Amino acid sequence: MPKLQANAVSLTALPPLSLYIHFPWCEKKCPYCDFNSHQIKEGTSNKSGFDEQRYIKALIADLETELPNIWGRQVHSIFIGGGTPSLLSPESMDELLSAIRARINLDADAEITMEANPGSIEANKFAAFAKCGINRVSIGIQSFQDEQLKALGRIHNGEEAKRAIQIALDNFKSVNLDLMYGLPNQSLEAAKADVETALSFKTPHLSFYNLTLEPNTYFASFPPKLPSDDEIDAIFEQNLDLLAKAGYKRYEVSAYAKKAQECKHNLNYWRFGDYIGIGAGAHGKISFPDKVTRQVRERHPDTYMSAMEGKGNALIESKEIEAKDLPFEFMLNTLRLTDGVDTNTFSERTGLPLSVISKGLAEASKKGLLDENPSKLKATALGLRYLNNLQEVFLD
Template structure:
């Protein structure tokens, strides 16, 4: 099969806006976040540069509307509702939103942020992701969080009262010295609130973090395994389907924004250090990864140009680039979409597909492939195959 025989089309479009400030830098966090008091957030300067950033990237949409938008950070809920509304207006004017666009904002529990929920809802945010992490004061303290368990509960209640009917709770497990009992208590508490979505993931020690330089006492592997197995069963019993490695949702409430990432969609990356991806469908499909000026002081400096660094994804690298995300999903991925979104003929990956299928790590049903239960459990082995 020749490259020209591949039926190509542009993938769906999302947008990500990075807000880089937090009240305090958590010891496990390796994101592009910087400590600042709420009173010192340079909101006006940020909005001005975001306007320039959106204007610079608008042409990358190539006529598509934004299907999903995610305000991440940092702590986006440190911005006022008016600022969030202005960013939404900028994006709508210069790119446009699909009629049923999913618009998510990350928020941390705490009185100041929670009081803004009603304003965010009026501005157009229709999904909240609340960074609870734990419902135990002692574990929250060990994680360096600025809220307590009561704040977390109240934030959820306030969000419901503000009109949000699509809420995610971020919850960690495998916390320092955490027992199976304590981990399940956290999960039971989260489930009792009846959120639509739970991001339930294990604490990992990342480079360039405080925990990396001074590691906390992480539970033994046997305990981590018991927590994972017991938690997955508990979530399933409560009606939460696992649709990705650490994502669980009530039926129809999967995070569409993350699904677009995992299914090789395009996305505009707006804000300090934001990453993006866009596709050009010409004679030979071009896939470009982008990233913006990283440090907030440089991003906000009106005397410096906004920089969008670009790096093309070579055709030989696209299979790994595609499957590293799509195979994280429990649902099958389409090989027709692989061809359409990467421009790589299916014939180029048939040998790899056969190898993984013969090893019992992949199931294939005509156009659809998915990891087997063993493949999902040993996902790193599956992904490593695409690097060979």
């Protein structure tokens, strides 16, 4: 890659902007989970096990600290992730969303997604969430089989999962189901049963993730017996075939959707758009005409809330992405999309000329990992299969 000056970035237009809100508590920490989630404390004076009002106030104050960085910009989507955001009361959710609408320029038809676990889904509660503005829900099903759910440390069973999906479908116009494959001792037949059960609900969006043993998790220290690589490949190919026949398009490495039902918020991530990140451990990316910046908040909920109350700021890192690192960051995201992105998106989102990655493009194409269409930055089928190898081509 050519040497780049520190001030080499020059954006002609700012990318679309989203808002991510992190809710850091869950009822039980799953053994495979490496997200910033903290098990709620039992026996606290607070009925929910966490200080809901204190956290909502911290989130609103946190958003206010970002307003000078986004004046005049429109927010196109909101994603409330976790943890288990559905543990919040509808009253607090309404307070939070009302405060957001009062402070930012939010699209009238913005996609507003909330993650939920089957164990925290109640019909009346979900009806109230829909009333206060949530219009998309993503449910962490993982599997419909009790034995697999137990192995994954989940607190719900298969019947509760099915009931939760029906409640969600009754209340929200868009529902996503998260499922995992390559589970402990999972057979090809068991994996097929999970997919077929998910398809029976006809939700517009499905996400399928291969279970991986992440560092600093219980499974990393005490790994369960997982299917072999060949067995996992067979399960994946089976999933792909079942989903395609049911009318779902694989539009990202792990995401499948009916026509025009892709997750707008996640598409913005993968197209290297901007996002405000508020909440404990939240990450953000904000572009300016001459730079692209990243931020990270305090990770632990108590530390995060204390920082917001004490100094009015919970940032532990706020830095400009160096020009030499932007190409890899861009390709790390966009190459996950099965249709890729238009070639000119690279300069639009990084502020750099395409020539800085010309050597990497030639190398990836020669290896058969990148489509040779000059108007697209798009992985081939082989490139998607060996995505890490393709992305590494663009490391400085």
